[in-house]
Structure formats: C-alpha cells, structure tokens
Amino acid sequence: MPGPVVDVLMYHSISGVGGPTCIAPAVFADQMAAIAEAGVPVITLDDLVAARAGGPALPARSVIITFDDGFQDFAETAWPVMKRHGFRPMVYLPTDYIGGVEGWKGIGKPPRPLMGWPCIRDLSIEGVQFGSHTVTHANLNALTPAQLREELATSRREIEARLGRPVVHFAPPYGLANAAVRAAIARHYDTSVGTVLARATDRSDILNLPRLEMFYFTHPQRWRQHLAGRGGAYLLRRKLLRHVREAITNPWDGI
Template sequence: MAEPVVDILMYHSVSDRGGATAIEPATFAAQMDAIAEAGLPVIALDDLLAARDGRGALAPHSLILTFDDGFQDFADAAWPVLERHGFRPIVYLPTAHVGRSEDWRGIADPPRPLMGWGTIAALAAEGVAFGSHSVSHADLDALSPEALHAELERSRQRIEDRLGRRVTHFAPPYGIAGPAVRAEIARLYRSSVGTRLGRARPGDDPFDLPRLEMHYFRDIGRWRAHLAGRGAAYLAARRGLRALRGMVARPWQGTVSGSAR
C-alpha cells in the first residue's frame, strides 16, 4: 500500500496586494471551495506527527493549511472562509512584529500590518493554531548560537504566555534552516516547515517538511486537477523551474518567489 501523502499548503497574505506572497481573496476562497468539494480531510500537524510515530492513521491524501507572518488580512479575509468550511489552520508568528507591520526583506509597499495579540487570542479561542516564526523574522543561518537560541526560545515563550497553550511547531523565516538551525529547532519544537516545494509523508524528517506554495495554484482548474491526483507532472515542472531560476538562493537575491517568508 502506498504511503499516505499530505499537502502542506503555504500562504502568507490573503489580499489584493500582488506579488508572490499574496493570494487574492476570491482565489483563496475558490481554492478552499475546491478542497471541500474534493472531500479531502484537512488535518493538523499533530495528526501528521502522530501517524509518523505510529499513533494514528492518515487518509491516502490529506491537507494541512499554514500561514506565515500573521498578517491582519488572515483575520479579515482568510479566517471567515476557513471557518465556513470548518478548516483549522496554523499561523506562524514573528513575535516582535505582532501588532505592527512587516519590515523585513522582500516586504510589500506599503508594508502590510500584522494581527495584534487581542485578535490572535480571539482566533485561538475559535480553533486557530499558532506556531513560531522566530522573534524578529531573521535569517537564522546567519546568527550566532546564542542569538539563534534566543530567537527560537523567546518567540515560543511569548506566544505561550499570551495564549496559555503550548507552542510546538515552527517555520523558519525565508525557509532558511541549515543543519545547525534544524538541530536547535528540534531541541525546542516538534516540527518545522520550510519552503522546499513538495508533498509530505509520515516518514519525512519532521524538521524539514516540504510545502506547496499556493501562488503556483492560482489557476483553479490546475488546483482541482492536483486535488484529484492529476498534478504530478505540473509539480515536477514547477520544481524544475525553481531550480533553474535559482530558487534555492535566498529570497532577497531576486528569486521568483520574492517572498517575505
């Protein structure tokens, strides 16, 4: 029997701001409608980890919904759609920017506002999960061991203090996490998602989980085909194009994603 596959969807902003880190609200709603119509289960990262540890079973194909940065438009545009479908996502927060605006490399112009703690607490009470995206949205590979530990530990503690619940999942900014960074993440968290384009399986390294960048699936027909199991060729082509365009380079070096992950 084939190993179950899990598509971990990657979003940032749900808005009309343009660029690779924004999905138009109408497109986002259509993507969620397509998931509901396909009848595929939307699960949590904890479900994937439980299956990896032999403590649960997964459907042949399921999805996890992730949002980096905690933009205010998550509350305004994304959550009403998700709530209508009963989908429960996880949002990764850079804690120094909560209630402020993005100010890292690759930002929108003008900068997009992030949710404040009051909004985040209300969403948590409604079923949204929150993970850490570091304190300052730093390039973690460029930090000293002491600074790296502070970014990981302080962000986790800040969210836990504010929400009164454990924080066990992490997303490194820009998707940058070399072996030393992943080892430190593993000391403090149970999983880490990156920007490597691919589909996850229970046997994958839980600290190097791939995701699907949903900017690539704005064509709803193509997204429906993927959900129906007919998307392997397109996904392989996208991976090839990312390699050719230098997508393994850091986002502020002019890559196609141009993202503020």
C-alpha cells in the same frame, strides 16, 4: 509515493496587493471550496506528529493549511472562509512585529499590518493554531548559536504566555534552516516547515516539511486537477523551474 501523502499548503497574505506572497481573496475562497468539493481531509500538524508517534494513521491523502507572518488579512479575509468549511489552519508568528507592520527583507509596499495579540487570542479560542516564526524574522543561518537560541526560545515563550497553550510548531523565515539550525529547532519544537516544493510523505523530514506555495495554484482548474491526483506533471515542472531560478539568484530573493 509510499504511505500517506500530505499537501502542506503555504500562504502569506490574502489580499489584492499582488506579488508572490499575496493571494487574491476570491482565488483563496475558490481554493478552499475546491478542497471541500474534493473531499480531501484537512488535518493539523498535531495529527501528523501523532501519526509519526504511532497514533491514529493519516488518511491516504490530506491537506494541512499554513500561513506565515500573521497578517491582519488572515483574520479579516482568510479565517472566515476556512471557518465556514471547518478547516483548522496553522499561523506562524514573528513576535516582535505583532500588532505592527512587516519590517523584514522582501516586505510588501506599503508594508502590510500584522494581527495584534487580542485578535490572535480570539482566533486561538475559535480553533486557529499558532506556531513560531522567530522573534525578528531573521535569517537563522546567519546567526550565532546564542542569537539562534534567543530567536527560537523567546518567540515560543511569548506566544505560550499570551495564549496559554503549548507552542510546538515552527517555520524558519525564508525557509532557511541548515543542519545546525534544524538541530537547534528540534530542541524547541516538534515540527518545522520549509519552502521545499513537494508533497509530504512518511519519509519527509519532520523538521523540514515540504510545502506547496499556493501562488503556483491560482488557476482554478490546475488546483482542482492537483486535488484529483492529476497534477504531478505540473508540480514537477514548477520544481524544475524553481531549481533553475535558485541557481541563478540569491536565495534571499525568495520568500
């Protein structure tokens, strides 16, 4: 793979509820410990943008940690673990649901609570970064141009107003963002992450950065093998299985 390689990790909920959008707390803690033990640097999306713009070069290998949806268990369970390791994660927020519970397609049972603004402000002060995950967690591919602008611009304005910080990073719900949507995202944000299962390189589209769904790496040894550079065959197998699954199911069945 040419140039630096970045594993952009994708998480949702850190809890024992079960399902593909939940990672058990003990498993998550072990995944973070494995990163620290392997000595792989944890960088931010700002670092990636700066490197693309000619700033400081990225390490040969690094990790970016991202969370979709802003669940309350991020504050209670995930952040204390990452804080101990000195890791700075990115959390993408669907602004209409802040302080409430998830209410979109594919929700957990029972619906999981999201963090409120006071909690989010405190985390921002402590070093957590926040991006937009739209206003209503909508399928952006299905919206009119006016609705799309509303989802992209309003969410950014609210997060910036609440936190007093620029918001330049985005994650489309369900990973759904066609070419027209990505062009609209580019008018509002510097980066966007998707659900393409791959490692990011300097050739990756910065408006559709691939991520690793960490549900696929809950086995401790498998994750350590990946961090040691010996996980290529497993990742390829997971990608092939996903292609098969997507060919026979509705893409809305994903996360």
